[in-house]
Amino acid sequence: MNEQNGDEHQKEDRRWFLASGLIVAGVLAFSLTVGLVILPIAQAPNAGIDAWTAICRAMGLSPGTPAQPQPPSNARAAPVSQVRWTPKTLRTLAVADPRPGAALAEAVCSSCHGEQGMTISDDFPRLAGQSPQAIYKQLSDYKTGARYHPQMTPVAQQLTTDQLAEVAAYFGGLHEDIALGQAQVLAEDDMARLILRGDPARRLPPCESCHARGAGGPPEAPVIAGQNAAYLARQLHAYKAGARRNDVYRRMRDIAGKLSDDEITRLSETYQGTY
């Protein structure tokens, strides 16, 4: 009696085993066939392609969808900046030695940008504590002509890429009390709103969403807290007029274009703070 039960149990088990396996296999076969073969072949005529191309698109081996023609493109590249944030560039910046950078800064930069990059002149930006990526990008852009300044352009053109990285590392490593980004930005009501909350009605993101340290914005976003107000205002006006165009994909041109002149002045003063 038990053996009979045992046999029946085994048969019942095997039936379940086979049925389950077959059902799952069937479902899988149906899904794969319809998704990777039948649908693309049915859709191919609308795209004007043959069945094989349609299947390749449905599998992901070529771009496009099986149901629509791919649009052509003929355009000429006209980049506004040649800087590429590749692993190689980032690693170069990460390992650059600040000591030759310090020597270069002393010899070349300090006459305008001040001792250790802390000028008090309105004509030149402060550099102490600036993000190395930001400095590297601007120097590279001066070097390639993406940005022009009668004094900076020849300076940058005489430096090698490694030297640009070293100078950037040097200034980026200066963290004295009066370096950029060290003090809190104290803002009045409507400036605070722009800086911390942006303006949804004008689709303006908060300044801090890119310019705060660790905000997670573009790598080249400069630290602006503590920067001299006249310099900031000049740059914002230059972006607004389109005279400065090395901001990739118009990020600052778009933003500056939405700010009023009064806002530009007051924002710049707020960011300079009490220096």
Place this chain on the structure above:
Amino acid sequence: MTGVREEDVVRSELRWGLVTIAAVSVIMIAIIFAGVAMHINPPSNIERVNPQDLHLSAEFTEANLGTRVEANGQITSRIVATQFAFVPRCVVLPADTPVTMRFSSPDVIHGILVSGTNVNTMVVPGYVAQVHTVFRKTGDLLMPCHEFCGLGHSEMLATVRVVPKADFKPGPDGRVACANQ
């Protein structure tokens, strides 16, 4: 005692199982039908591009963004999604015409939807996201970034201006831009 016989249980469960399978099959058939008859597919386009090279590329260079009528008559709108704006922030497209929208990102994940339509796609750095559609209603449509892309995500919106076919007038280079840009 428990109120129901075992064979009744099995029979009713099997019957319900058939109802379930029928319901699921109806849904699948509807989707397959939409795929075959109306060419509805989810937005897929495995076209790879290095995000760090996007601004150096020919297709997504700044001057080539926006709507353009290509030589073969296809209407394509190219838009870059970047922290924290769309470039251009307004595009013009004609109604009742098949159009293609192509997006890419040089930085982080973004996403778009065009409100009032079923145009919806993620914009993943490394890929060109592509949507084929036909706009039926005219007007200024909201196109927000709908995926968290950083602290400026809430302010990231563009406008899709759908104009009647007759008002869609490309220039000699095939380009159309929004008027007050």
Place this chain on the structure above:
Amino acid sequence: MPTNRRLIISHFAVAFAAFLAACALGVWQMWVRSPLSGPQDIPERYYQSVTAHGVSMAFVLTTFFIMGFGYYVAETALKRPLPGRNWARAAFGIGVAGVLMAVVSIASGKASVLYTFYPPLTATVWFYVGLVLVVAASWIWCVLMLVAMGSFKKANPGVPVPLAMYGTVANAVMWLWTTVGVSAEIVFQIIPAVMGWTQTIDVGLSRTLFSWTLHAIVYFWLIPAYIAFYTMAPRAAGGRLYSETMGRLTFVLFLLYSLPVGMHHLFMDPEHSTGFKFVQMSLTALVSVPTLLTVFTISASMELAGRLRGGKGLFGWIRALPWERPMVLATGLAFFMLWFGGGGGLINMSYGMNAMIHNTSWVTAHFHLIFGGTVVIMYFAIIYEIWPSLTHRQFRSVPLQRLQLWLWAIGMMVMTIPWHVLGLQGQWRRVASFDYSDPRIAAWGPWVVVSLVGGIVLLVSAVLFVWNLIPRRYSPALEPKPGYAFALAAHPPHRVPGVLNGFVLWNILVAVLMAAAYGFPILQFFLGDSPQAVIHPVTGG
């Protein structure tokens, strides 16, 4: 019985502490998003809160509840002491350490990357290490569940594993498969990038690995609720489970079909082809089957109970059910919310309709309703059921439990219905502030305020839940109850087919399904040069 009461209670304490904090944060979030101005509403705080809310609800509440409940079921269903007790304690310690790391990272503003932490946005490494520790703790739990079932089967050859334990172990097996995706993403992609060993991340691959986990994890959360449907609700209603085989089939079908469907979270992504999206959508259609089977079987079980209590006619049995019992009430409320949440799921699954609602408030509404609603209300009911046997005290006030459950269901409907409507109108997600000066967006304002009211009701319910559990509400029990009596089947099987008493076949089939559904989609990132994106550390000032 159970012998590990303190350990189990500790798990629940961690789970519901995180839950309560997250509910409060949720209300604040809705407040600052609404047209009403709220305090501290800057994006930095908002996304910090969203991260904390998501991590607490999706990773802490769930994992710790499921671990605690699993230990409880292992002892009471198998009527054996839990094996590896020291391992269980170690797992709790590891899990708590992980939670603390994550909480401190988020609180210090160095991890505002949301609970889905989509790279290339990256947080401090401690955030990810914390999450990995929580997952590691849960893996220890999975092994203990498998060992417990294994030793039961050895000691009782041919005896069917009790259904509650079978479901728990199905969940454990599924969780082991599920966590492969996110663990690989964190360990092999994100942590190396955050530590500076690499500078870039393959975003397509990371999204794909995350999607592997992202759908199955919701079934990890859901299966305990279904265990309650099958093994607790019928008895609470005074009847029996209509069909135990259906219960086993349900758990097995979840194990099979929750995993190879993650790509439906990537329907709108460019990096996957239409073909594989179709395959995974087709499999997603099948994951609705166990729910549909459950709806029938549990309704039939309830009907048995209702008719036993004298209910007559087509619907008379519904009125005859003992709705004053929290488990019965919760089951009814859960099923009510399941229609909406499950229906929404069917819409999300079909990619034509998905395109209308992807990344809109509809999605937020869907998962709050189906998880926050159907599943979490059953978590409450389970706790109310087992608390006496854990604390050796009886509740003094059952009406307050019922009130808490009603408030939860009502609050959830009031909160999520407006979100569904707004999602259809195109309101998008993860926004810290809307431009209410735009008339199109201003029209959404009233709906947003309504859902805020729903959220406040939920917070009240959450506070009441914790209040209901506090010991001073109890009176001492007469004597400790001996274990827990799970529901019996109407026709308890003397033997079940081998495939419904173990998982060997299902593991094989899962491997086959995953290979077919995810094999090439993942492999494609390793053929040729897959594009990489620079990381963007969101680590605060």
